[in-house]
Amino acid sequence: MPRITLLRPLLHLAPQRVVATRLPRTTILPAVTQITNTIQTRNMADKIRPAARVASQRKDVWSIVNEAAAASEKEVINLGQGFFGYNPPDFVLNAAREALTRVECNQYSPTQGRPRLRQALSDSYSPFFGRKLDPATEITITTGANEGMLSAFMGFVEEGDEVIVMEPFFDQYISNIEMCGGKVVYVPLHPPAKGDTETCPASDWTLEISELEAKITPKTRMIVINSPHNPIGKVFSEEELRAIGELCVKNNIIILSDEVYDRLYYRPFTRIATLSPEIEDLTLTVGSAGKNFYCTGWRVGWLIGKPHLIKYVSAAHTRICFSSVSPLQEAIAIGLEQADEHKFWETSKEDMLRKMTRFNEVWKELGIPYTEPDGGYFVLVNLQKVKLPEDIEWPESVKDRARDFKLCWFLIKELGLAAIPPTEFYTKENEKEAENYLRFAVCKEDSVLDAAKERLRGLKKFM
Template sequence: MNLPPFLLRNIRPSIPRFLPKQLRTMVKPAARVATQAKDVWSIVNEAAAAATASGNTVINLGQGFFGYNPPQFVLNAAKEALNRVDCNQYSPTQGRLRLRQALSDAYSPFFGRKLDPTTEIVITTGANEGMLSAFMGFVEEGDEVIVMEPFFDQYISNVQMAGGKVVYVPLHPPPKGDTEVSSSDDWTLDLAEFERAITEKTRMVVSLFSPRHNPIGKVFSREELMGIGELCVKHNILILSDEVYDRLYYAPFTRAATLSPEIRDLTITAGSAGKNFYCTGWRVGWLIGRPELIKYAGAAHTRICYSSVSPLQEAVAIGLEQAEKEGFWESSRREMKGKMDRFNEVWNELGLPFTDPEGGYFVLVNMSKVKMPEGYEFPSHVSSRPRDFQLSWFLIKEIGVAAIPPTEFYTEANEKEAENYLRFAVCKDDDVLEAAKEKLRKLKDYI
């Protein structure tokens, strides 16, 4: 079938299913998105939604979004900001000065020096866009970026979109993790293995220095951080320190940029208002670092999205200004730790070992004792994945609780280490967690 040129020019690419076969082959996606399998968030959330639509009640403890609103003083600030003309227009690409000043006031005591709000802080559309900006600002085609495994899945695509190559260094699980409750601190990094991963092409290290290695909840010790940092100084490698859960820690926590002046000068710290104030949908994040680092990450941010949501920036600024007076940081940490401890009681009842986190709101549970019925049917996009995907599907359909399979955070070579685990998020109302515990007790029939 031959079509005239004028018709070819006016065929909309959004409807390729109606095109003749020879034209469909012309619609070629970029390699960075063409080969991606269906992501874990879609699989779990769609399965939970389908089960709910069919009449089952499913409690979603999968994706880490909060089941409750931000504190009232932050909500009030957002509502008031919407009534202001300047808060409904573009903010400066670097972010509203009030927010940058509030971040300087809030974080300077932790960093041990006065942060310059005009040169050392840039506001981003969530921490994820901030990290993409850091990659775009410093990583070029062929550069290598070291990522610790298990990893937050967004790191991988962000590095690759910048043209970089991901080099993986594993955290090793506790030897008795399948039989005993362990601390997240028992997941260990082999520093010699880390150094062997460094080459002349290594440009950056993505470090979950925050109190919540996703999905483990590990808080790296000062000694571990210093070992990584000193290697980065030795080889002149930039550090992207993901500290989005820097207010939710239950063990001593050291910020990467405070380890030494030399490490500080190589470190870009990423933060998140969404995690701090229970508002993941607001998409307000930031990068903190020396002016020569923020300058180029900020330049990339300008080209990615120009500026971030103005009224919510204003609300976050007010939230940071008032949080200490409201006693919010301490109450937030205390309440989340209480949720974690109460929820984990069900695993002790069931005799299922778990990793007790030192920060954040995720818990990894080892399900190797759970025996799914012989011949249980899974859809092809689940049956072709590791056992934890099948466990996740089984829990949604038969138990009524959704959890995330953590092999999504591993390379294929190492996914065996996680195939018996599931990740649960406890950032939900207490009654929801209690209802989930009651459902999970049905696992006794399969142990």
């Protein structure tokens, strides 16, 4: 190959050097290759530029916790992520085993869900709604509650529409809304004034209705409610829900009511859709088999709403994943059919409250305040009294984050115990509200909770 051909790609970068010097082939070829590769990489980067909704390179809380656990010299007890430490009840497991042997249960289900499951949900939920829910037009089955909420956003939110979310929030809300082109508008749930020093009920986390009303604009398309709330454990009162619902009726705003912990409540629980026909006309209620039956990995969820809402959720769900896992839908249908016979709902609530009480004994022993939950299986603990050693070298992923991330890292490294820093569920502007808290999940075996309590006693020397 003539030398001038080899040199030509270099002309625009160093013309004087190229003209003045006759470089040997062994010097030129690596240089040409490197420059060509650089140009190709730049061109490729332009072509594969990621969408803004997934472009962030900041490590999420799950990656940080898992990295810290992997680097710990201790075997780490995980009270961070909210998965159960035990199996679903036998009558549900047996239903799943049996469903796997049936040909029709191993093939596509109707996109809106298996008729048996929709009927079982109608039978189970109709008493709460005070009327018969139509399984054909008012219920759709989704691949977990999260996909159900994405389907709701995809069904109604377009570019520039605003969706109101309360802080702290379940983090998936944000990405799901933004994927539709929606804009998230935040309204705070204010923590108890004495939360740093006293144990307070979750109901002391308050929503100021005037603040919510001030965030409503002509672009407001939807509001998201979560009750029982993750991570606070707050069950919204009927008075609070009625005020929210009336604002939505006044402004024609759709309500997405995330009620995935609806079988785990320890104070009176109200479903917003039941407050008035006008509010029900605007409400989509979200449910979760994973939370109900201890099987978060099964990914079976549902939405309930009037036909004029559900048909668009179903249309979006069809485009997202067409249909959801068939044999597990059948198993959940049977579980719902048999739950009352096994007194499962009462037992599951009693068991979870007992676990909550058992675990929270350690905070009373240590004199550390916490938020006493109204529902769900998370407890927020205020660790303002814990003094972090000054000589700790924080990893890059933690050193510039709020104090709760440092508390989280410290507990993993020092005690071998993982929790979740709740400022992950806040905007940067408002994260100071929760920087002294950590979230613990109590949906574990009693032996695991007892082992965690023993490790937490190690905090005494840091107080």
